[in-house]
């Protein structure tokens with residue numbers, strides 16, 4: 557089975573073709589094209605929804621063409637591509653951006669007569685772990701498992717007994733982990749998105765210079781909160797500004813911030829893994845591209861649990877993960893009944 561998937565929930569415009577791998581435990585990546593308007597947002601320090609959507613309208617058809625061609629098929633006004641199904645992110649996300657993908661795919665489903673699978677972007681992130689690429693051969697992922705989604709918009713912990721039996725355990729009460737990286741980055745005058753830059757600076761930062769708060773770390777609930785961390789950094793930056801002559805110890809602050817965020821994520825995820833006695837832990841979302849976080853998880857694991865992380869390029873938003881989620885959670889919906897839902901969460 558071959559799926560053409562589209563993702564336009566935030567600032568990326570992406571199309572990918574995935575195909576079921578032999579034993580149906582993974583999907584094989586045939587193509588994954590991502591056009592980003594990130595450089596436009598770096599200037600403004602964050603995403604401006606209308607600029608993102610206008611850019612996506614411009615990119616959507618060329619990106620679909622390129623993804624199909626790379627996967628060995630194509631389309632024109634007289635023939636449709638050789639695929640079995642279409643998939644699209646229908647939420648959560650920015651309404652203007654979601655509409656670009658959803659309306660394009662509804663039209664293609666109608667004119668090509670292909671089934672359409674609407675996908676929750678958050679499940680998409682988790683299913684990046686089920687993609688087999690040349691760089692990352694597939695490895696069986698044993699259930700039950702705990703999945704941690706850490707992206708710019710979300711921090712969620714889920715208990716998955718199977719592909720269809722899923723319990724949401726908790727999420728962020730305020731800022732998401734990626735959002736905390738980005739907002740703290742702005743306080744430190746780093747361009748958007750700040751996560752990868754904070755990771756770079758933290759590599760040479762002194763781990764003992766700052767100990768920022770680890771919000772809700774020992775709380776019984778599986779919820780997260782990162783806005784207090786941002787306030788603690790703001791206070792520190794203001795103090796340093798008032799002490800004239802002091803330059804900002806950027807690397808040390810970055811190290812302190814990254815340690816605080818990763819300690820909370822690792823501690824709570826491992827606590828859930830122990831409580832539910834799972835075989836696997838799956839990381840996903842843009843923040844899961846952070847190598848220090850990956851290493852911390854690996855070091856903290858017990859011998860009965862295996863850690864799975866997507867290839868780094870598949871942690872941030874992409875259509876391949878949407879194709880993978882569509883394959884495993886295959887729920888075809890008539891094109892008339894698919895609509896964008898910016899507030900979508902877990903049912």
Ligand code: KG4
Nearest residue numbers: 707708709734749751752842843846872873
């Ligand atoms: O999953 P994603 O592409 O978008 C959403 O669905 O939100 O995640 C983007 C987020 C941004 O907040 C970015 O700063 C963060 O992922 N990020 C990182 C790293 N790479 C991306 N955060 C920390 N370390 C990284 N290496």
Ligand code: ZN
Nearest residue numbers: 681707872873
């Ligand atoms: Zn995302």
